[in-house]
Amino acid sequence: MSRFLFVSLPLTGHVNPMAAVAKALSARGHDVAWAGSESYLRPLVGPEAVIQQIPLRPHRRQADRGMAAAKTRWEEYIVPHCRVSLKGVDKAVRAFEPDVLAVDQHAVAGALVAHRYGLPWVSMATTMMELTRPYRALPKVEAWIQGNLAALWSSAGLPGEPPHDLRFSPHLLVSFSGEALTGPLSWPDNAVLVGPALAPRPGGPDFPADWIDPGRRLVLVSMGTLSAEASHGFYQRAIEALRPLGDRVQAVLTAEPETVSDIPEHILVRTRVPVLELMPRLSAVVSHGGLNTVCEALAHGVPLVVAPIKGDQPINAAQAVAAGAGRRVSFARVRPQALREALLAVLDDPAHRRAAARIRDSFAAAGGAAAAADHLTRLAERVRHPLEIAENLA
Numbered sequence: 378m379s380r381f382l383f384v385s386l387p388l389t390g391h392v393n394p395m396a397a398v399a400k401a402l403s404a405r406g407h408d409v410a411w412a413g414s415e416s417y418l419r420p421l422v423g424p425e426a427v428i429q430q431i432p433l434r435p436h437r438r439q440a441d442r443g444m445a446a447a448k449t450r451w452e453e454y455i456v457p458h459c460r461v462s463l464k465g466v467d468k469a470v471r472a473f474e475p476d477v478l479a480v481d482q483h484a485v486a487g488a489l490v491a492h493r494y495g496l497p498w499v500s501m502a503t504t505m506m507e508l509t510r511p512y513r514a515l516p517k518v519e520a521w522i523q524g525n526l527a528a529l530w531s532s533a534g535l536p537g538e539p540p541h542d543l544r545f546s547p548h549l550l551v552s553f554s555g556e557a558l559t560g561p562l563s564w565p566d567n568a569v570l571v572g573p574a575l576a577p578r579p580g581g582p583d584f585p586a587d588w589i590d591p592g593r594r595l596v597l598v599s600m601g602t603l604s605a606e607a608s609h610g611f612y613q614r615a616i617e618a619l620r621p622l623g624d625r626v627q628a629v630l631t632a633e634p635e636t637v638s639d640i641p642e643h644i645l646v647r648t649r650v651p652v653l654e655l656m657p658r659l660s661a662v663v664s665h666g667g668l669n670t671v672c673e674a675l676a677h678g679v680p681l682v683v684a685p686i687k688g689d690q691p692i693n694a695a696q697a698v699a700a701g702a703g704r705r706v707s708f709a710r711v712r713p714q715a716l717r718e719a720l721l722a723v724l725d726d727p728a729h730r731r732a733a734a735r736i737r738d739s740f741a742a743a744g745g746a747a748a749a750a751d752h753l754t755r756l757a758e759r760v761r762h763p764l765e766i767a768e769n770l771a
Contacts, residue, residue, distance in 0.1 A: 379757035380408040382475035384466055384487030386458060387417045387433055389602055390669040391481050391503040394553045394746075396422045397576035398479065398501075401750035407757075412462075412469035412487070423579040429473055431465025446687040447518070451525055459485040459529050466490045476757045480546070482507050485526065488543045489533040497760050499753060500546040501553075502568075504668050505696075506689040507544045508552060509562065549756050551749050554672060557739035558696050571748040572740035573672035581651040588645055590627055594660035594724060599631040599652070600684070601665045608665070609636045611684060615663060617713035618720065619644055626724070629655065661723045663716075665708070666690035671697055676745075678737040680729035682719045684708040701732030 383399050385391045399409045399422065411418055411426060414433030418426070463486040470478070470490050478498040480487030491498035502508050512518040523542070530539045541547055550568040564570075589595060598615050600608035612632045616639070619628050623643035630637070634646045652670075656677040664670045666685040671693045674681050681703035683694035697703040704719040711719075723729050744751070 378406050378408065379476040379754065380474065381410075381477050381479055381753060381757070382429070382469060382473050383409065383411045383479045384469075384484045385411075385413060385481040385501075385503075386455075386484050387414055389421065390667050391483070392418065392421045393578070393669060394503055394574040395479065395481065395501055396426075396578075397574035397746035398551075398749040398753070399426070400576050401574075401746040402753065405750065405754070407754070410469070410473045410475070412466045420580055421578070427473075429465075429469030431462050431469060447512075450688070451522065455483050455485065456525055456529065458483075459489070460532065462486045463489060463533060467493065470494060470496070476760055477753060479753060482544050485529055485543055488546070489529065489535065491546075492535060492540075493533065497548045497756055498546050499548060499756065500544065500550040502550060503553060504689045505552075505554065505559070505692045508554075508564070508568075509689070509692050549752060551752060553749075554668065555736070555739050555743045557736045558672070558675060558700055558702075560696065560699060569748070569752050570743060571752075572743035572745050573669070573676045574746035574749055575653060575673065575676060576746055578651075578653065581654065582647070582649040584647070584651050584654070585645075588627075589658060593625055593627045593643070595655075595658050596626055596628040596661045596663060596720065596724075597631075597650070597652070597655060597659055598628055598663040599650075599665075599670060600686070601667050601670065607686065608632070611708060611711075612637050614711065614713050614716060616640060616644060618716040620713075622717070622721075661720060663720065666694040666697075668693055672740070675702055675733050675736040676740045678730065678734040680723045680733040682706060682716070682723055684711060700736060702729060702736055703733075704729075 381402055383395055385395050403409045411428045412431050415428050415430050417433055418428050466486045467490050478487050478491045478496055479501055480498050482500050482502050526543045545565055550565055552570045553573050555570045555572045620641055623641055628644045629650055630644055630646045631650055632646055633648055640646055659679045662674040662679055663682045666683040681697055683697055683703055684706050685691040685694040686708050694705045698705050704723055706716055706719050
């Protein structure tokens with residue numbers, strides 16, 4: 378059996394797929410631990426998970442969009458998170474002595490510590506942001522990102538320059554998507570696409586299942602936890618879009634109830650909902666286009682209306698539309714009537730559901746968490762003798 382240490386940013390959409398892989402490894406008898414904040418990780422990874430405590434640097438929910446969002450994501454979160462967590466990740470590695478590190482692509486401290494001790498590591502691509510290289514045509518932006526990574530390398534006391542892009546492990550890269558959604562892309566040679574990694578989630582919120590009317594189609598409207606504050610206006614427009622549809626549609630809207638008003642009886646507003654439990658009952662999802670939500674919906678054959686805000690969300694929206702599994706609307710500008718028309722198109726045009734079903738079948742064949750666990754296990758079996766690793770840690 379092998380030992381795996383998981384290192385993720387404290388973001389739900391990053392932790393959830395990695396947690397599914399961690400559970401698959403644990404179920405096979407491997408030793409698994411997390412380097413992270415106990416208070417943040419425990420509700421997501423469950424009571425049995427081993428957590429090596431490191432400081433928490435929460436995401437500040439920046440409201441920027443476009444290039445400004447990319448700048449603040451690196452300057453105000455990815456880089457500071459690495460600096461804050463580096464010592465804790467190092468301590469976790471020394472305490473747990475893993476054979477392999479499973480590292481969120483944006484948790485750069487994990488890559489640095491893996492290099493420090495000569496440990497094999499896996500890049501876990503929990504978003505499409507880095508895989509699609511959206512700044513490839515902007516060499517100054519790419520150079521600026523590489524400059525940030527080089528500075529983190531040097532501040533970690535590692536010699537010279539990084540031997541490769543620290544977002545991409547030379548050993549293995551796991552993406553939680555699939556080509557039925559992404560279309561043909563230029564993937565790294567060591568990349569594997571396993572589709573969404575899904576597993577039961579601990580401590581899910583209560584939900585009034587008897588509220589659901591099987592005679593009406595059920596829609597989920599969810600703009601993600603990080604965009605909740607920026608989405609108040611969108612949620613209210615979604616309510617207006619849904620208002621005339623009460624005879625045939627029910628909707629569950631994930632927002633703070635006090636942030637929306639004049640809610641009709643066929644719309645249920647909850648701060649949190651058990652998304653995976655609801656998915657088999659849904660007819661459509663209205664979403665910001667986060668990779669988790671998009672892939673979880675498509676894994677259940679549910680088409681989408683996507684209103685992307687920032688980050689990789691426009692990429693995910695474009696992929697869903699190109700695959701025929703959804704419609705795209707403007708987050709900032711869409712009016713209730715246009716949003717209603719997009720939703721009705723997704724609900725009423727069987728071509729969208731057929732495309733979503735095709736992606737669902739492709740995701741199932743890719744293997745999800747079990748396939749990712751297979752790849753991590755094979756990597757662990759190829760690593761150097763444990764004594765050599767132990768000498769590095771010493």
